[in-house]
Amino acid sequence: MIRLRLERRTDTPVWMQIVLPIAAVVLALLICSVLVAMAGAPVLDAYSYLFLSTFQTFYDVQDTLVKASPLIWTGLAVAVAFRAKFWNIGAEGQLIAGAMASAFIGQRAFLPEITLIPLMLLGAMAAGAAWALIPALLKVKLKVDDVVTTLLANSIMLYGLMALLEGPWKDPVSNYPNSPVIREAAQFPILIGDTLHMGVAISIIAAIIVWWLMERTTTGFAIKAVGANPQAASYAGFSVGKVMLTAAAISGALAGLAGAGEVGGIRYQVVSDVSSGYGYAGIVIATLADLNPLGVIPAALFFAVIMNGADAMSRETGVPVYLANVIQGVALLTMVAGRLFTLYRLRITRREVAHG
């Protein structure tokens, strides 16, 4: 009889940080291939459409990068919050808050043109941070469970937005439940091609800055220390509450910037589906990246590829587009399960039937 057992590792090899997420994704694809087969499509064809259709033309590549940008923002937002063990499930709501703030600022006629984009970015950061600070304050001051409050705050923000769009903020020109369009000077410049806007570049630079913040500054160190062991951090002299609020504010600001990117770079107005689940996808992306800000970039790109590729796959093979969401969910599970191997190693032992 052969038995598997787990043994504790004394250290985690470096290659594991790269191999583990890839293995988790491959395993997720294998598991999901059963669903593809059940939908009656050839698995390899479906997967090749899923992955390759997004690299067909230069336009497809641009589109993938544009799609990846909000995912990088929300992935970073979640990575920072989770490092501090502030369980921010609310990037979705913070994104919407940021989108609303930037759209509001982008419409203001009295602002000088040159100030519009900087103010939109700052406004989005402030709005996202403020929306994240409410649950964080409740957690720090009153020990209210942050998972519940951040999650519920998403619904409040979404339905609040919808109420505004149906009423006072409705675009008087189109009469659709959309906000009025922002001023031309508030629209992010296109850097390359037709769609690749400034916000994409900022999000990639932000990943590097957030990495630096987390790894090279006392603020990042404090966030890691408080997340890993609040008792020891407080004994060493860190104020656990303050550090937690700092992490929440940074997280919310990053999620808010995702909203600014969507408004300023793509839609030029707020609509009720401005997010389409980016905030929740950020949780999976941050987990796949093992909360490393630089790892967020490839993880977000992977998600952008399958989100965009799902349409092509569905058109060509008839597999429902929702497969992309299933893959996301399964990849989260395989990654979380795979984390076990950073702490334990698997040993195979042979055994005879025990005597006695």
Added chain:
Amino acid sequence: MRGISKSFGAVAACRGVDLALAEGDILGLLGENGAGKTTLMNILFGTYAADAGTIAIDGREVSIADSADALKLGVGMVHQHFHLVPKHTVLENLLVGRPGRSGALTKRKVIDALAALGRDFHINLDPHAPVARLSIGEQQRVEIAKALIRGARILILDEPTATLTPREAQGLFRALRAMTAKGIGVIFISHKLGEVLELTNRIAVMRHGALVAERGNDGALSKAELARLMCGRELDPPQKPKVALGPALLELGHVSTAGNGRVALREVSLGVRAGEILGIAGVSGNGQRELADLVAGVLAPESGTIAVSGEMVLDPSPRRMQALKVGRVPEDRLATGMISSLSLAESMALPWITKAPFSRGGVLDRGAIRRFAESQIQGFDIRTSGPEARTGTLSGGNLQKALLARELAMQPRLLVAAQPTRGIDIGATEFVHRQLLELRARGGAVLLISEDLEELFALSDRIAVLYSGRIMADLPIERATVERVGLLMAGVEERP
């Protein structure tokens, strides 16, 4: 056990160890931290698989793949940290994980078995008492009962007396002797040479993963001989020279703290002067942790005064105490002292990381952090793979050295050391003692909180006894005897 070998990565934890246990033996297993004692026992209990070697029980070779196998074969283990559910009763804890179907443990059977344990081995337990309300000694009895009720004939005890009071330890010894009289074999892992000599009939010593000696305990063995076998060198107990006393560096005046689920300190007044070690004796849970937290700036007093180096501390906080040159060695090395998931270098810079040279303007200087750790690793002979090693992988003794190195590097005037040698081996203990005495010789003050009376008597200039949050007495070492301190620890008031 024959030729048992086990490696973790490049480290050989056990190298070809042979060990035998006869019916009715009490085998003392000695060795420094990292000598391989616990690894060897974990192999016997099925937690680890050996890389090489065989295990035979009752003459038959067996294969033990997990603890369920071990229990089936009659091997039981009581770990240093108990595996009990505090909210449940003794009975419920004994029923957890009971083997199902045939031969199942029923409540009735367990109650009968408990009664038998009380009769045979003096292990008396109320089956309906919630575990949370039991003392540490009683909880340990629940663990022993758990192993015995499952039919253990070989009982492994890992550092069973580390958290017991002297009286509780004597009770444990009585129970163990009664068990061996019935043919149960006991393996007793310990650092404390005295009790191993007192209790066991055979002693095995491990060093660097190998068995270096196995002797009958026939009265010919001495503590010094065992210590030499364990360390591979002669120990040289540190001397305590006379030091001229300076000004008071810590003064507590009638300090009381709020309870809030903790032991409340009541009207605690004490002082430590430069060049002095004040020992705090007491049974665990009588306010030692609170006293340490108070001086560390973690716990705020409700009333009374704290003065450090003559300066009143009205707003105690960890940062304030650090600024006043108070070095702080907390009781829980990993829970409060360091952070297991950080690198050793990061853990060693933890309290000072916001200051130069470790950071400037909020930006870390990783080179300075690493160099500091490297110099301390060298200076304190900390055994680790390097400054980047994950803190949690260091052994207890090395963690303690690292913690002490970190605090002493900032040249404290006053050091609060809580249980500084708990659970660490004699080599590391000697090292810690030497450091405390050196600080004293330099004109520093030490508040030494310990449950180890031997340690307190060896190091302290005065001993104060803490009982139920109050200082029972504050005795100069010349007037303190073990008996007198023992009575005070039990709360017996002295008549003036």
